[in-house]
Amino acid sequence: MLTRRRFLSGSAALAVSCGSSANAFAFEDALGNEIVLPNLPRRVITINSAMIESVFAIGAGQQVVGVGGKVMHPPEAFGLPSVGGAVGYSAEAVLALKPELVVMAVSTSAAAQLTRPMKAMNVPVFLASYSDFPSILRYIGLLGPALGRSQQAEQLVQNMQAQTVQLRQRLQDRPRLRVFLETGAAGNAAFQTVRRGHYANDSIYFAGGENVFSDLRGPKQVTVEGIAAADPDKIVVLTSDPNWTSQTIAQRPGWHVLRAVREGNVVVLPRSFMLVPGPRQAKAISILAHAIHPEAFAQ
Amino acid sequence: MKPGVGSIVIAVCLAIAGVLTGASLGVDFVTPAQLFGALVDSITQPQPDIISWRLQRVVGAFFVGFCLGIAGVIFQGAFRNPLAEPFLLGSAAGGSLGAALAILLPTAAVSSVGLPVMAFLGAWGATLTVLGISRFAKIDDAAGMLLVGIAVAALLGATRSMTTLVLSDETVSLQAMLSWTLGSLQTPMGATLALFGVLSFALLAVSMFLAKGLDILGFGEPTAQTMGMDVARFLGVALTIGALTTGLAVAWGGVLGFVGLVVPHMVRWWVGERHGPLLVHSALIGGGLLAALDGVSRALIPPSEIPLGLITAFMGAPFFLLLIVRRYR
Amino acid sequence: MIRAENLCVVRKGAVLLNDISCHLEPGELVAVIGPNGAGKSTLVKCLVGLEKTTSGQMFLQQRPIASYTPRERARHVSYIAQQQEFLWDLTVLEVVTLGAKTPGAAEGILAHLALREFSDRRIKSLSGGERARVMLARALAAQASLLIADEPAAHLDVGQQRAAMAAIRQEVRRRALGALVVIHDLNLAFTFADRILLLDNGRLTLDDAADQALHAQELDQAFNQSFIRVEVGGRFVVFPEEQVS
Incomplete structure (x- = not known):
């Protein structure tokens, strides 16, 4: 320096x-x-x-x-x-x-x-x-x-700021949903996520959610058990695998114990779009909002 | 202690204790009584239950440790070195390459076989390559194979690094790759877990046929040869079975260092150096140990999972150093 | 039973064995003697298949030795190497059982070699002499028709050397074992062997009955010594000349 x-x-x-x-x-x-x-x-x-x-x-x-x-x-x-x-x-x-x-x-x-x-x-x-x-x-x-x-x-x-404000207004009547954001998966073993300090943690917030692992200590990876204990309302999976669907996720070993999975609240989004820390993050937040609160955009 | 029914009973008890410890530990502590209750419940009224997930994961961990224990005994015996480990002939590098392709290259072909199969093919393929090259070069001693193993592992490691670098950008998760390399239990469940268990026991049974040969190798390769052993062929068969066992462990557990080295070593002190008892006891103790450590990995900083390979390394590496110091002082 | 014809071994231009023809029959104890570097170890290693021959042929029961698998060969020939290695710390009984044709054979041979009290001892806790006896027991327990041993008496004291050779000779007499033993100590060889093979610089210079060989001039040539033959208690022993004077 x-x-x-x-x-x-x-x-x-x-x-x-x-x-x-x-x-x-x-x-x-x-x-x-x-x-x-x-x-x-x-x-x-x-x-x-x-x-x-x-x-x-x-x-x-x-x-x-x-x-x-x-x-x-x-x-x-x-x-x-x-x-x-x-x-x-x-x-x-x-x-x-x-x-x-x-x-x-x-x-x-x-x-x-x-x-x-x-x-x-x-x-x-x-x-x-x-x-x-x-x-x-x-x-x-x-x-x-x-x-x-x-x-x-x-x-x-x-x-970009205006877009987040707009979203906030649009979602103001919606309950803030608890979200698990998966940013990577080592097979079916550990699942990577983000915590406070990462822009995706903020993106979840602007999209009307709350990252269940924003206060995670230790390695930024969790097991099904950890997810189950956090009991998210929504699961958002980011992947580069075009073959993945919410069905793929639901069929992972042990994932049926998750309430969000049983209630069908799993969304799969392209990683390459959601995890670029540039101007398109505003658009990413909007996509995330659609994923977390689809009913707010129904009309 | 002389190996026998008594020592096997103790080993089985330790294995069960390990599995119970692993199943009790986690984000929430569960008492063995609750575990048993949940087990009964899951049979009488099956419903989604995190305890049953945890039990199956821990049993999966048990079989990973079980296989590493067997593989450790086979590799130490075949290489006639009690400080050898199951990843000597490229299993780790090959498995990592397979996993890297599975995680970083999401093509339909790769997705359809899945990560465990890719890791297994990598680990197993690497050792077969080493054995194939050794055969071609007419290498008939363990030291020569070891050198081939080092070269093949270096080549596969470089390939993996290259793959990882080429594919690395925002679209793929390098963190996932790193996580796999540091050891990751793939949590086989239901029928898959049963298959894993059957394969593990089958490999133990097969490896028992190697026990006498491994004992005889202790007299040195020339003496073993004159005692009727085709040493080169025996090494080929033993290491193929060892690699198969390692591959199975790598497929479901990633690269978990030191378990296959340390467990057979401790068991030697306990039941002596005959390979028959060594195989059985190492499998049971390795399984129990890894099951318990899996619980630790989930319980230490909940809800984060500490990569299991870090825990085995933190515990195993100092132990390994201790062994080396003891050996040379 | 085992027969070598015109055996030659050349390594890096050095001739280790030069046109050697010899044989070993059941029921005889043959000693291989010669100065250091004469090719004794090379010869026995060839016979058990541990050393490749450059030319010549070897037959085991009229069949070329190369056509035997290690397992088949081990059924006919057991071998004791000069350098013993014990990587695993097994008990004496475990070691002997590993070489034994049947579990009973191990027990029997341990009793025979007065090793029974050692059976539960760990091999690494034994002295060099004790280990040598265990390896002899291991080789004899295989109950092969031939025994080839490379200085099995090397680490033993005088009494143990005689005991070991006596044990081998007993097997030779009892069940017509054919034994080919490399022996460093000439008098030990002349005392126990029926026949002597003398190697001198890669050549077989003498192949004769022990009592004849003792007097042969080739002995003095091979060792570059003048030996004095002295009769002690009805049997001849040899001494190097300067040792007497």
């Missing part, structure tokens, strides 16, 4: 000394690092789906010259040159695209592999970080000034 700040203040001084300070383009990233560029970055490399979706959602897609990781949305990002993926990221591929800014999320393998080389090559890096839902809004808000799209970013954040 110390070295990064020293580097950044150095580069700021450089920017000031070689360009006119009036034209300097300054912003900070989600870690609070001050970044000063001579101009608005027009060659941007964006890595990982959440970042790509965010940059395109604030209208900065035109500035993106390269992407990394799996590109799921939007379609305009599909054809862009890639600088790597899960198997590894190439600093050379990044540099070859002559980037003026690299946008990555902390705690991704991309950040681990690229931050240091970029620093060495004096390529500025915008690091986003996310955990809960507000943190997603926060980094999107910070991306605006960084890419010269402050207004659009503000607008997007407001829209």
